Amino acid sequence: MMASLRYPMKDNTVPSWAVPIIAIVVPMIFIVGIYIKRRNVYDLHHAILGLLFSVLITAILTVSIKDAVGRPRPDFFWRCFPDGVPKYNNITGGVICHGQRSVIEEGHKSFPSGHSSGCFAGLGFLSWYLAGKIKAFDRRGHVAKLCIVLLPLLLATMVAVSRVSDYWHHWHDVFAGGVLGLVVASFCYLQFFPPPYSKHGVWPHAYFEHIHQTEGERNIQSTTNANLHHQSLSLDLSGSNEIRTPSHALDSMEEGSRAQ
Known part of the structure; x- marks a missing residue:
């Protein structure tokens, strides 16, 4: 208890309202900037989805763990x-807190750090x-x-x-929050994108699926056109034979009449 006397309450260097800006708005600026340069709507769509999923899932896990652990x-x-x-x-020897109730309740939410998990989720x-x-x-x-x-890290x-x-968190809280946010960010990224070291790591999975599907449709269409062309040629050939057959018959009939 005496050690806590060295840690009076201080104002937040990074207020709570700044976390969404750092974790969501800053990455969104880079994502939109890359879309403006390369014009890939699949990349824009899945990057925004992955970012929002990462921050949202991390926030839910962080709040749940905070309420479950209740570390001062x-x-x-x-x-x-x-x-x-x-x-x-005087009777039980229990501590009697005489501070504000909301401030005391907030004081039981040290593990893990929400600032750390949120920032590592978005920036990770x-x-x-x-x-x-x-x-x-x-x-x-x-x-x-x-x-x-x-x-970003x-x-x-x-x-x-x-x-x-x-003095809002212990270093254990910050470390655990950072690991939590980074792990969730990694899962969410790999859900929509190939690993960065892959030869297809530039664009999302859906973009390459679209390319493969388009190529397959083109191959089917080209095969269909080739079959139609082949059928038309065969019809032309059969038609020419039908035309030639009566002409030969007429010629033979004329030759017969002349012989008589």
Whole structure:
């Protein structure tokens, strides 16, 4: 309890309303920018779906775990005793919190960090997305590409670290939140896109399925046209034979009449 006296409540360096902007709006800007440049509607559609699924699933898991675990935040002492004077029950010896009820309830939601999980869910998906678009794992040793891929993760890490410096989370909470968000982002990306190191890692699965389907339809159409052309040729040949047969018969009849 005395250790908590060193951690008075502090304002958030990154407020809660900034998390959706960092986790959703920032990746969306890159996704729309790539769509404007390359004009692939399949990529735009599935990238937005994957991003929203990643953030939404991570948020649901984070809130569920927070309510189930109920771990106190590092500044819980000051939430319980805003004036810094602890109070205890004279009979039972239990702690008597005299702070605001909502503040105390929020103080029991330390594990895992929602800021960390949300930012790693959105920016982690962006890292996967950029890795596929710039072909970061093409085995050519471009370090600059690797730096571009790591920039979103660096931003998410800075947000996570700020939660420890603000005494809102333990480092365990931040680490667990980051791992949770990154794992969910990875699953959501691979659900819609091939791995970035794949030769087809640039575009989503649906785009290549569309290409294969289009090629199949073209092959079927070309085969049908070839069959129709072959049938028309055979009909022309049979028609010419039918025309020639009566002409030969007439010639023979004329020759017969002349012989008589």
